[in-house]
Amino acid sequence: MATTHIHTQDVHHDAHGDEHEHHEGNFWTNYIFSQDHKVIAKQFLITGIFWALLGGILSVIFRLQLGFPDMNLDWLKPVLGGWITPEGKLDPEFYLALVTMHGTIMVFFVLTAGLSGTFSNFLIPLQCGARDMASGFMNMLSYWFFFLSSVIMFISLFLSTGPAGGGWTIYPPLSALPQAIQGSGLGMTLWLVAMALFIVSTLLGGINYITTIINMRTRGMSFTRLPLTIWAFFFTAIIGLLSFPVLFAAALLLIFDRSLGTSFFLSDIYIGGEALPNVGGSPILFQHLFWFLGHPEVYIVLLPALGITSEIIATNSRKPIFGYKAMIGSMLFIAILSFIVWAHHMFVTGMNPFLGSIFMLLTLIIAVPSAVKIFNYVTTLWKGNLRFTPAMLFSIGLVSFFLTGGITGIFLGNSAVDIQLHDTYFVVAHFHLVMGSASFFGMLAGIYHWFPKMFGRMMDDRLGYIHFWVTFVGVYLVFFPMHYIGIAGFPRRYYSFTNFEFANGFTDLNALVSVAAILTLAAQFIFLFNFFYSMFRGRLAPANPWNSTTLEWTTPRFPQHGNWPGEIPAVYRWPYDYSKPGAKEDFIPQTIPFSETPESNFPNENELIKLEGNGHGAIVVEGKH
């Protein structure tokens, strides 16, 4: 096993437990420019929470416009200023900017950086048994590139011409021509710069995650003994590493088109009373490049949430996850397929219909591993002994969203059916459930579950329960009615519902959606209170509050930089020995050798006892359960 070069401080096991991080260094090196993966994870988390709140507020502002088109919004003037028209209405261009920034923020800053950044950073060293990431310095850079990116994106919100407004997919020519929409001026420039930095951050992080998982597992931690969280982070990092550079290329070419007069994506354009000189470019090329990242991005967002949920459902069902290897296999299959389905976003762009056929075939195939995952989750619940911790509730919520949102993908992946549904609210409902809400619930589940490890304290359960139920019901009330609006053909990104006769009959549903969105956002403040209050005043956490088997719960309550005060524990078994027949307790941590549990060993496990003695527990055993 590779050894780490982190100097492990002489760790005083702090008996008071009240104070964090007692090792050397000052405030700046400990909390700001820290190279400790746990601190970096928290930095990602706090930044992610900030963005989630902002993204949520933006969505509520445009939901006000959609749900209550006659409402006077003058009271928002102190915040939005000139974006409220003299009639007290939202400016239509600002509406598009809101939609764009909501999408960008949620997809990239919350569900990529906030989710992967937090939990990959936090859990990979802890669950693999490493003192830190392969490169703590690169890991720190990863956060600071993300921070810089965040600052630039945040600044773009305050430009007089507004932030980017061409949709989060920034299709040119709209995004390339400031004369087409104000947001394509400086707002789009900052968007592109911010995203370029964001990609740098993702790549630095991803390289670290992959390296750490491959090289720095503790003794005995074979790949088949990795918790599913780590498998999920592993696949996620690989997908990100292979697909984000393509977005980088697309962004760079778009920057050239915008600033240097090239024609990668522009051709035959007459706008603002003049014919532009650009010929020969293709807007469709941009869409191919964008979705070559954009679709894997869906799984970059979703896989970590699925990994987190696998862990939480198994722990709180007190059962092994059903089909551990099938879960890994389906994630691998999803990861591979995610690269060859991108053009299902482009069935009606004028792309060659034969390509449409191929992509439809590949897209519908991806439903198979997804279905397997759902069935495996449900079977894990079967004959369990379910403890409904807040994390468990959010995980069950995720499975429900993944199911509800996933099956509508079967409609949209069918190119013939997609003709009518493309770019309608049906799509909005689909991806908000399957990717947005499911991943968001995965993130919340992860926070509730690992908060005790992050901050050494427990979050308040009752507030967690209220938070869950309002959010769960709220999300369904927000997104389920959108299916009907979408079947009726109503297009997305419309400022107003009343210009068309064919879809102006949904004022009631739209008002319901908006009210539900406001309530759902309000419920998140319960979470925020719980989060920050518990961080300082919460009940002190026991070492292993959920009776979990994985390695992170063998660390002290407040793990220092280096994670384990002494030697890193060795691993002897897979992470899902819950309720093993014959065992004294209903869980056996990964660090317990088979030699100590003769009463519950299976025959093949008894044979492994001999190998445990040699002090190198690093046995790679396939198919032991």
Added chain:
Amino acid sequence: MMSLIIVVGVVLALAILYLIFRISSLVGIAKEKKEDEVSENNGIHATLFAIFMLLGLGAFFWYSFTHFDSYNLPVASEHGVVTDMLFWVTMGITVVAFVVISIIMIVFVYAYQYKEGRKATFYPDNHYLELAWTIIPAIVLAVLIFTGLRAWNDITSPASAEAEVIELVAQQFAWTVRYPGNDNTLGKVHYQLIDNFGNEFGLDLSDNKSFDDFKSLELHLPKGKEILLKIRAKDVLHSVFLPHFRVKMDAVPGMPTHFKFVATKTTKEMREETGNPEFNYELACTEICGKGHFSMRMAVVVDTQEDFETWKREQETWLKQNPGYLEKVPANLRESALIKSGIQVNTVSVESKAVFSAGGGSN
């Protein structure tokens, strides 16, 4: 004043909530709860899930059936019937899967909620089960894929030579339509010929085919005849969406696209079918294109073929409406331009001569 009262009220309410939270926390500590004990309220969540599922499924079926007509758009094209059928078949299959899986999940959640002293069943895998739920979805999806592929191939197959060719041009934030006129062939266009004074199509006036083209601000379609929409955009991406005809195709600057379909009901028939005398077909934009995206509407009229032909004959050609452009017509084509555009009916009339000399006098 009012807002001050609201702020004070909110602050008070939050303070009260905080106090309640603190007190109940302290009570919890005083009661000395054991650390890893499962709360006695655990079962509440199982019950709530069951209630939520029953109410949710109930509302889903109730709304879907009672409001069917409000969200189900009547269909008025041949391929639309096919794609709608596919849609509803997929709906049938997925709703069954959705309901069954949801119920199973919630039943498990309810039945296997925590009970003290019970031990969960160690059940790590079962290859037959896993094989079953890999193969069954695969077969169902294969059926959907092949029916979908067949429909998709039909829809996207080339249009026949007799199809009625109509060109839709998108720009921020309006649509214009160009009909090919008597020769049934659209004249050439080039984006650098577009101007602000009348040549909004960028018509190439050295092309003989362009003289009888005419413009319309309403999309008129014949019933029962194959229509080939040729679609282009002048500035940014747009998308043609004819919801009742189940037609959608992006308009891409620099890359003309097309969509062929057959309309099956005239506007009049649709008014009778829907019982709405005000009913109109509509054309909407479904690709974000800027400030006016949400209002990029065009009225659509479907006529019988006879009415459609009559309507076409009544339209003035673009050249007749913009006679100033005659000067851009090369000299050898002017005669043809005058006749094809209908400026001159048989012999050179006095008026058109005047136009001719005014327009192209310098030649």
